[in-house]
Amino acid sequence: MMIPSKFLRVLILAPLFLGGCVWIEDVSDLRSFIAQEKQKKVIKVEPLPEFTAYHSFVYEGASMRSPFKPLVSIITVDTEEGVADEGNTGIKPDLDRERSYLETFSLDNLAMVGSINMSATGSRWALIKDKQGEVHRVSVGDYMGLDYGKVVAVNSDNVELVEIVTNGRGGWMRRPRSVVMD
Numbered sequence: 360m361m362i363p364s365k366f367l368r369v370l371i372l373a374p375l376f377l378g379g380c381v382w383i384e385d386v387s388d389l390r391s392f393i394a395q396e397k398q399k400k401v402i403k404v405e406p407l408p409e410f411t412a413y414h415s416f417v418y419e420g421a422s423m424r425s426p427f428k429p430l431v432s433i434i435t436v437d438t439e440e441g442v443a444d445e446g447n448t449g450i451k452p453d454l455d456r457e458r459s460y461l462e463t464f465s466l467d468n469l470a471m472v473g474s475i476n477m478s479a480t481g482s483r484w485a486l487i488k489d490k491q492g493e494v495h496r497v498s499v500g501d502y503m504g505l506d507y508g509k510v511v512a513v514n515s516d517n518v519e520l521v522e523i524v525t526n527g528r529g530g531w532m533r534r535p536r537s538v539v540m541d
């Protein structure tokens with residue numbers, strides 16, 4: 360009688376596999392390791408934070424007016440040519456005028472440090488200090504600041520001016536400003 364080759368292979372390999380399953384009588388070192396691990400302090404793991412549900416937002420302002428477009432279109436008509444010019448209000452700085460020394464500084468770099476009242480003429484001068492520490496005398500009609508600021512009033516505690524700045528549409532507009540005494 361002939362033994363099939365598969366069965367013969369199993370008989371040869373079985374002792375090799377069963378050789379790993381050896382019964383060990385002394386397992387005291389394993390028991391002591393388990394006892395030591397059970398005595399260790401248990402670290403508690405904090406539970407995961409609860410997440411709130413996401414609430415979607417629906418933007419409903421798409422049908423509204425764009426904030427980047429003007430509310431009212433400003434159109435002026437040039438009477439000589441009859442051409443409409445948007446943004447041109449007829450205001451413009453005097454570019455031919457020689458600029459004064461205080462027009463080289465921003466109004467943020469200028470400070471009023473005092474005033475002088477001329478009782479004989481009724482006029483008042485403001486004392487303006489620039490960022491280099493020099494003090495200058497200013498009266499009504501003088502210019503100061505980078506934006507063509509013309510002094511319109513000198514009070515005991517401030518200097519009022521009107522600047523000519525661009526309006527963003529190719530023209531110019533007037534803007535009131537003041538320099539207050541420290």
